[in-house]
Amino acid sequence: MYEHKHVLVAVDGSADSEAVLTFLLGIAGPLDMRVTLLRVLEPVVPDVIEGSRHVVVEDAEARRTDAEEYLAALAADLRSRGVETRCRVGRGKPAEEILAAARAEGVDFIAMATHGRSGVRRLLFGSVAETVLRHADVPVFLIRQPATVGTTEGR
Numbered sequence: 811m812y813e814h815k816h817v818l819v820a821v822d823g824s825a826d827s828e829a830v831l832t833f834l835l836g837i838a839g840p841l842d843m844r845v846t847l848l849r850v851l852e853p854v855v856p857d858v859i860e861g862s863r864h865v866v867v868e869d870a871e872a873r874r875t876d877a878e879e880y881l882a883a884l885a886a887d888l889r890s891r892g893v894e895t896r897c898r899v900g901r902g903k904p905a906e907e908i909l910a911a912a913r914a915e916g917v918d919f920i921a922m923a924t925h926g927r928s929g930v931r932r933l934l935f936g937s938v939a940e941t942v943l944r945h946a947d948v949p950v951f952l953i954r955q956p957a958t959v960g961t962t963e964g965r
Contacts (some may be wrong), residue, residue, distance in 0.1 A: 816844045817951075818915055820908045820922040820942075823880060827923045828955065830953045831884065834921060838893045845893055846915050847884055849877040849898040850907040874899055905941035912948060919949040 819834065821827040838845060854868035881897035888895040898905035898915070912920050924939035943950045 814835045815842070816846070816915065816917045818846050818848055818908070818912050818917040818920045819852070820848045820904070820920065821881075821884065822904070823877075828884070830921045830951070831888070833951075833953060835888070835891060835893070838888075839891060843893070845888055845895045846898055846911070847881045847895060848886075848900060848908060848911050849881050850902065850904040851877055852904065853901065869903070874901075880949065895957075903946070904938045908938070908942050909945055912946060917948060919951060921951040921953075922944055923953045929933045 817834065817838070819830060821830075832845075834845065836841065851873050853869075854873075856865050856867045858865050865939075877899045878897065881899065885895040885897050898911055900911055908920065908922070920942060922939060922942065924937070937949075939952055943952065
């Protein structure tokens with residue numbers, strides 16, 4: 811009997827991160843899996859406009875609403891294909907939020923795409939996927955996405 815019935819899918823708003831959904835569609839329906847989609851919003855540091863006294867601050871509520879709408883569209887597509895889907899928006903450091911959501915949701919595994927950074931880029935930007943892989947209490951399924959020219963992360 812297949813035991814992995816509930817999967818947490820972390821997406822960052824980019825088309826690359828959604829690639830894992832293609833794989834999941836192939837197995838989620840036939841295996842009667844439940845999917846929880848997670849979008850983590852990293853807090854934006856206030857920015858002072860040079861030469862003025864104006865400070866640009868994050869509109870956290872607007873970002874949350876955008877994230878919820880983004881997830882709702884993905885969820886609607888999954889549901890139309892017969893996959894039970896829930897949505898969750900987190901706020902904080904992505905790896906920490908992914909791990910916390912996996913524990914809170916009681917998922918059987920985590921699925922996500924990785925940008926496959928290596929060398930200096932990995933040292934500078936870190937690796938959310940690597941941190942999740944090292945610290946998760948459940949199996950982690952990763953799809954490596956090749957770097958694409960002109961890719962915009964975090965729509």
